[in-house]
Amino acid sequence: MSTSWSWYVIALAALNLLGITWLLWWTSKRRPGDPKPEETSHYWDEDITEYNKPMPRWWIQGFYISIAFGFAYFFWYGGLGKYPGYSGWTSKTEHAQDKAVWDETLAETFRPYEGQPIDQLAGDPVALNLGRSIFANTCATCHGSSAQGAIGYPNLTDDIWHWGGEPETILETILDGREGVMPEWGKVLTGMGGENAIDYVIAYVRALGTDQTTRNDFMAARGKKLYDGVCVACHGVEGKGNQALGAPDLTDDYWMYGDSKESLYETIENGRHGVMPAHRDLLGETRTRLVAAYIWSLSNTPADSKAAQ
Numbered sequence: 001m002s003t004s005w006s007w008y009v010i011a012l013a014a015l016n017l018l019g020i021t022w023l024l025w026w027t028s029k030r031r032p033g034d035p036k037p038e039e040t041s042h043y044w045d046e047d048i049t050e051y052n053k054p055m056p057r058w059w060i061q062g063f064y065i066s067i068a069f070g071f072a073y074f075f076w077y078g079g080l081g082k083y084p085g086y087s088g089w090t091s092k093t094e095h096a097q098d099k100a101v102w103d104e105t106l107a108e109t110f111r112p113y114e115g116q117p118i119d120q121l122a123g124d125p126v127a128l129n130l131g132r133s134i135f136a137n138t139c140a141t142c143h144g145s146s147a148q149g150a151i152g153y154p155n156l157t158d159d160i161w162h163w164g165g166e167p168e169t170i171l172e173t174i175l176d177g178r179e180g181v182m183p184e185w186g187k188v189l190t191g192m193g194g195e196n197a198i199d200y201v202i203a204y205v206r207a208l209g210t211d212q213t214t215r216n217d218f219m220a221a222r223g224k225k226l227y228d229g230v231c232v233a234c235h236g237v238e239g240k241g242n243q244a245l246g247a248p249d250l251t252d253d254y255w256m257y258g259d260s261k262e263s264l265y266e267t268i269e270n271g272r273h274g275v276m277p278a279h280r281d282l283l284g285e286t287r288t289r290l291v292a293a294y295i296w297s298l299s300n301t302p303a304d305s306k307a308a309q
Helices: 003-028 057-077 091-113 118-122 125-138 167-176 186-193 197-208 217-230 261-270 280-297 303-308
Strands: 078-080 178-182 272-276
Touching: 003 057, 003 078, 057 078, 091 125, 091 280, 118 125, 118 167, 118 280, 125 280, 167 280, 186 197, 186 217, 186 261, 197 217, 197 261
Parallel strands: none
Antiparallel strands: 178 272
């Protein structure tokens, strides 16, 4: 806050407190010539009279004490712009102190799980419950409370992983985030294969997978040439994708942005840009391990559980 704004706040606070003090003093005193409290000339039913008596002295003194408390509060705690109070107290400092206390409490809770393998944590019911709670507070906003995702957000309960589903890979994804980019290929493909080029590529991509209801061998054959010239670099010759790049497998039946022709057309023509935020600073490594264990357990059976069975 600038100095001018600080002085504006000081002036506003001082005028309010002084104005209230003056108003209380002015209205509480009686002056020569004022009518008596019972002489208001307001009568009802001949025996009901309205009086105009001043407030009790103790009540007025209470108001003065409250005003004095306001001045003392500003002096001790601050609140006058950028100038601190005499005590040096700030809400930021108090928040930091409280946070440090609770951070230490959380650290004590999570300390037994430091550095433990993901699959081992997934076999610990207590660790799994902690991971579920962290997921609900942090991850469910995008992936849903059931972790089944939504359009543009991957399903975490199946065995399809664009960046890899190994325990340490999942941990790396949550800690440092991912950025998946599907470039805009509309103009490039149109220049190579004409105005129907994207439709040809969609036909070939669908022919790669399990969707045979809309298969068109003629269009797919033309789409293969375009695919081999543009898409093969990321998705591979067989369309199996590349987890090192986050390029999805095109032969399965999972489409993160939808499997309609309109959605596929939008993806190829204008591209997609998906970002998984890094959570290292937000959660720290141990809490990330716990939530990674919970996510991994949704599509895997922990080794400990297998042994028990």
